[in-house]
Amino acid sequence: MLLDLDFDVGTRDLRPAGLSAEAERQVERFLFAEARLLDERRFEAWLALWTEDGMYWMPRRPQQESPYDHISLFWDDAMLRRVRVRRLDHPRNWSQQPPTRAVRLVGNVTIDGLDDGGNLVVSSVLQVTEWRRELRHLAARVTHKLAGVAAGGWQIRLKRVDLVQCDAVLDNLEVYL
């Protein structure tokens, strides 16, 4: 069960990552590319960016410590990510007719360090302008934990999306931010 996992969501007590300027630039480009895949609803390609044990987390509360003792807006493992993508691609997904269109602006990308598992912790700010029947503006602090790939490049082990309006009355949030 998803709430019986032992998954490290901590992003404190980090070691310095010591990345070169070029490596930092690569991380930034990785985040931009990820955002673009979501903008273009290329979900299959987006799914391939993840480690098999990766978690997508959108807390319900500001500074939420844990997904295990509190509800979350999203707490999706690989299985639920695939389910969501299957639904978004289904011809009878009524609430996606018309579909949500959005653009994502990723900024203030900062390398925070390495966690105990050797994952690179990256912080950024996300601005999303979304259109479905009306315009909606979402903004979040995003924390990625990236796992290095032997052949070079990165995979997502954790994406934590702290919406500024996380504890508000919310309309549907169907598409990953």
Added chain:
Amino acid sequence: MSLSDLDLAALVRPDSVHKRVYTDPEIFALEMERIYGQAWIYVGHESQVPQVGDYCTARIGDQHVILVRDTDGGVHVLYNRCAHKGAKLVAADEGNVGKSFRCPYHAWTYRLDGSHLGAPLKNGFAGTCFDPADPAFSLRPLARVSAYRGFVFASQAADGPDLATFLGGAVTSLDNFCDRSPLGKVEVAGGVFRVLQRSNWKVFYENLHDTMHARVTHESSVAAAREEAKALGGMPFELHIMDGNGEPYEFWEKLELRAYDNGHGYMEGIFNPGAAERDPLARAHFATLEAAYGAERAREILGMNRHNTILYGSGSPHTVFQQFRVIRPLAVDRTLVEIQVFRLKGAPEGVFRRALLYANIINSPGSNVMPDDVEVYARCQEGNGTDGGDWISLHRYLGTDREVPGGMVSTNGTSELPMRNQFKAWRRYMAGEAAAGRGLHVA
């Protein structure tokens, strides 16, 4: 145009209801008086205010109210209005005010029961009618407050049936909710989702027992869960609760719908004892109940396998997954649903985690399931705004429902009995002898 009681009564027929009940702001305003100004409405659970001075805020119809814990351990429900110039006294969803309320405008203070405590520079009131003992200078309590096993309800009418009588046969769901704890106690825990529906509040009540929509509206999430289960070669709990909506019509036809006075009711599920015995968490839960109540009673408690219960005007407690979807009308075409999750005190922690997981998957704004519900509700609101027709059909299995003490039971689980029952109550509130409106506030 102003509506007479006769006009209102004519909007509800035995087999249909006029679309105006969903779209007319004047009717919405009357509902606030005649239903929400009168009925027992759920405010919150006592566990939300455990300490002296703890409060949480709620909407009773169009009224902002405060639930607060007093020094003597009791709770009060007060209108959220300062007696001086009317400032809203507390602004947050929850918090603690200490030993008294203090208004942020001119510092009038009130005890936790709402009574006047003080105002600065008393000399200024000398020779006037200002009188701290006069209720006009205190916070006004709601006319009646009553709790049932920790669930606090309030009524804005001074007269009427007591809470248990009002809830009728649906009260057994609140009992079963609590009995599932080996201590007989539950608490709100793990946060609350707040979801906006762009539709009239009655649409959601009707949908709670609308067994005909599940496999149609939820086709995309059912298909996604089934495809994924096939790829995995198994159906874990997360997918199972999405898959359930896809049951064939015959499954829904076999369910039993109960409808009680005042619009309440519940849906009786088909209990499968085999499934409970296979599930280690259900077995562990059973063991704690067996130790507390004995095996026979424990089987009876867990065997009461209800789906959505409807407490009309308040919302929908769900006994099996420990949640209360509280339904708060905001406007004729806007409804707020607050999903409270509960912990069964003394039960295995896994039972609580399963409730959190269920809420995450089914009730979150980020759910794969709920968006399709919210979408079709909004489409009803939009469709009923057109001149394409005037009446909503409630014909299914009309005339086949059987009478039971205090209410009715369906002979087929796809009966529109629950909707007919809700509108029977609606008509009585809105146009019947109960149409007198909010009672006088007698201090």
